[in-house]
Amino acid sequence: MSSEGGRVHGGEWRAVALSFVYFFCVLAAYYVMRPVREQLSAAVGSTQLPWFYGATFIVTLALSPIFAALISRWPRRIVVPVVYAFFIACLLAFVPLFTHQGLLSPRMLGIVFFVWVSVFNLFVVSVFWSFMSDIWSTEQARRLFPIIAVAGTLGAVAGPTLTRTLVGVIGVGPLLIVSASLLGVALVCVVLLGRWAREHGARRNEAGHEDAVGGSMWDGLKQIFADPFMRGMAILLLLADGIGTVNYALVTDYSGATFVDAVARTRFAANVDLAGNLLTMVTQLFVTRWLLPRRGPGFVILVWALTSIVVLMVVVFSPDPHAPLLAGMPAVAIALVVSRGLAYGMAEPARHSLYTRVPRSVRYKGQNAVDTAVWRFGDVAIASGMNGLRTLGMTTGGFASLSAVAAVAAAAIGWRLARRVESVPGTQPAEAAR
Numbered sequence: 001m002s003s004e005g006g007r008v009h010g011g012e013w014r015a016v017a018l019s020f021v022y023f024f025c026v027l028a029a030y031y032v033m034r035p036v037r038e039q040l041s042a043a044v045g046s047t048q049l050p051w052f053y054g055a056t057f058i059v060t061l062a063l064s065p066i067f068a069a070l071i072s073r074w075p076r077r078i079v080v081p082v083v084y085a086f087f088i089a090c091l092l093a094f095v096p097l098f099t100h101q102g103l104l105s106p107r108m109l110g111i112v113f114f115v116w117v118s119v120f121n122l123f124v125v126s127v128f129w130s131f132m133s134d135i136w137s138t139e140q141a142r143r144l145f146p147i148i149a150v151a152g153t154l155g156a157v158a159g160p161t162l163t164r165t166l167v168g169v170i171g172v173g174p175l176l177i178v179s180a181s182l183l184g185v186a187l188v189c190v191v192l193l194g195r196w197a198r199e200h201g202a203r204r205n206e207a208g209h210e211d212a213v214g215g216s217m218w219d220g221l222k223q224i225f226a227d228p229f230m231r232g233m234a235i236l237l238l239l240a241d242g243i244g245t246v247n248y249a250l251v252t253d254y255s256g257a258t259f260v261d262a263v264a265r266t267r268f269a270a271n272v273d274l275a276g277n278l279l280t281m282v283t284q285l286f287v288t289r290w291l292l293p294r295r296g297p298g299f300v301i302l303v304w305a306l307t308s309i310v311v312l313m314v315v316v317f318s319p320d321p322h323a324p325l326l327a328g329m330p331a332v333a334i335a336l337v338v339s340r341g342l343a344y345g346m347a348e349p350a351r352h353s354l355y356t357r358v359p360r361s362v363r364y365k366g367q368n369a370v371d372t373a374v375w376r377f378g379d380v381a382i383a384s385g386m387n388g389l390r391t392l393g394m395t396t397g398g399f400a401s402l403s404a405v406a407a408v409a410a411a412a413i414g415w416r417l418a419r420r421v422e423s424v425p426g427t428q429p430a431e432a433a434r
Contacts (some may be wrong), residue, residue: 007143015196019132019148022189024155026128029091029182030121031159031277032175035167035270037117050387052111053379056118060376063119064369067127068220071364076134077194083127084187087120091180099173118376124183125152126371130364133355135193137202141356142296145349146289153284153344155182156277160270167266220369223362230366232417234374236301236351239413240343241378242406243308246399247336249386250315254322254332275329276337276344283345297350298418304346305411311338312407315400322396332396339403347414354421 008016070079094113097104104112136144166175223230251272259265292300314331315321321331329337355367386399 008147011200012140012144015135015193015200016144016147018189018193018196019144020151022186022193023128023148023151024158025182025186025189026124027152027155028159028162029155029179029186030117030124031156031273032162032179032182033117033120033159034273035160035163035266037114050380050384052114052118053376053383055111056115057373057376057380059115059119060122060372063123064220064373065218067123067368068218068365072219076131076364077191080127080131080190080194081187083123084183084190087124088180088183088187090116090120091176091183095173095176098176099171119372122372122375123368124186126368129352129355129371130367131190131193133352133363133367134360135197135201136356138353138356140202141353142293145353146284146292149288149345149349150281150284153277153281156344157274157281160273160277164267164270168263219361220365221373223366224369224374227362227366229358229417229421230362230370232413233351233354233366234370236410236413236417237370237374238378239406239410240347241375242382243312243339243403243410244336244343245379245382246386246403247332247339249383250321250332250396250399251336254330258322272329272333272337275327276341279337279341280345283342284349288346288349291346292350292353296418296422297353298415298422300346300350301414301418302411304342304350305407305414307342308339308407309404311335312400312404316397316404318397321400332400335400350418351414354418357421 067079067083070082074082094116097109132145132148133141162178163175166178224234225231255265255268259268287303288300291303312335315335318325318331323330325331326334352367355363358366386394389398
C-alpha cells in the first residue's frame with residue numbers, strides 16, 4: 001500500500017484541479033435544491049416516504065438500462081456530457097413550474113420535484129465516480145479520491161449556504177437556474193478531463209480505454225446477480241442505506257413535528273446538511289486522505305461503520321432523542337449528521353476506489369446500477385418496513401438499534417470484500433471474489 005497519503009504528483013495537477021471543480025459544481029448544484037426537497041418531505045411526514053421512494057425507484061429502474069444502452073453504443077466522450085446536458089435541460093424546465101402558480105398543483109409539483117431531485121442526485125454523482133474510476137488507476141485512486149472528494153464536500157457546504165442566503169431574496173425558481181449554471185461548469189470540466197485522459201491519463205494505453213463499452217442494456221442489473229464482487233457491493237450499499245434512510249426518516253418526523261412552516265423546515269434542513277458536510281470535509285482532509293492509502297478501503301469502511309454504531313447508541317440510550325442535545329440539535333439529528341458525514345467522508349471514497357480494478361463494463365454499468373437502482377430499492381424497502389414496524393409499536397430507539405445492526409453487518413462485509421479483492425494481486429475484483 002502507498003504511504004503517499006493524499007500526495008499529488010507533477011503530471012496530475014491539471015486533472016486533479018479539473019476533477020475538483022467538476023465535483024464541487026455537481027454537489028453544489030444538488031445541495032442548492034436539496035433543502036427545498038427536504039421541506040416538502042417534512043411537510044407530509046415520513047409515512048409518505050415509501051410512495052416518494054417508490055416513484056423514485058421506478059423512474060431510476062427505467063433510466064438505468066437507458067444509461068447502460070448509451071454506454072454500450074457510444075464512447076465516454078459523448079455519453080457523459082449528454083447525461084449532464086439532459087439534467088441541465090430538466091432543471092431549466094422546472095423554473096416556470098415554480099415561478100408561475102397553477103401550471104401544476106402544489107402537491108403534484110412536490111412529488112415530481114422530490115422524485116426528480118432524488119434521481120438527479122444519484123445519476124450525476126454515479127456518473128462522476130464512474131468517470132473518475134475510468135481515468136485514474138487504482139494507486140492514483142487511493143491517493144487522489146480523498147482529495148477530490150473534498151471538492152464535493154465544499155460544494156455540499158456551498159449549496160445549502162447559497163440556499164439559505166438566496167431563497168428569501170430570489171425565491172425557489174431562480175435557485176434552479178443557479179443549479180443549472182453550476183452543472184454547466186461541470187460539463188465543461190468533463191470535456192477538458194476527457195482530453196487530458198486521452199493524452200496523459202494512466203489508462204490511455206489500455207486497449208479501447210475510451211471506446212463504447214458494448215454489451216446489453218441489461219448488463220448492469222445482470223452483473224449484480226451474476227458477479228460475486230458486485231453482489232457484495234450491492235449488499236454493502238443496502239446496509240449503508242439502512243443506516244442513512246432510518247436516520248433520515250427519524251429526522252424528517254422530528255422536523256415535521258417541531259417546525260410549523262416551510263421556511264423553518266427548509267432552514268433546519270440546510271443546517272443539518274451544513275453540519276454533516278462540514279464533518280465530511282474535516283474527515284476527508286484529516287483522516288481519509290491519510291488512512292486510505294496506508295490501510296486500504298476495508299479498514300476505512302470498518303472505522304466508518306463502528307463510529308456509526310457508537311452514535312446510534314446515543315439515540316438508543318437517550319432519555320429523549322428529540323430533546324436538544326448539542327448545538328440545539330436532538331440526538332436523532334446528531335446521529336444523521338455523524339453517520340452521513342462519515343459515510344461521504346470515509347466510506348464513499350473507499351468504496352469507489354474498489355471500482356478502479358474492475359472491467360470498464362462494470363465501472364459504468366454495474367457501478368451505476370448499484371448506485372442508482374439498488375440504492376433506491378433500498379430506500380423503498382426500508383421506508384416501507386419502517387411503516388410496518390411502526391404499526392407494531394416500534395419507537396425511535398428500536399429503529400436506531402436496527403440501524404446499528406446494519407452497521408455491524410456493513411463493517412463485516414466491507415472488510416471481507418476489500419480483503420478478498422486485495423488478496424489476489426494483479427486481478428480484477430470479480431476474479432478475486434470467485
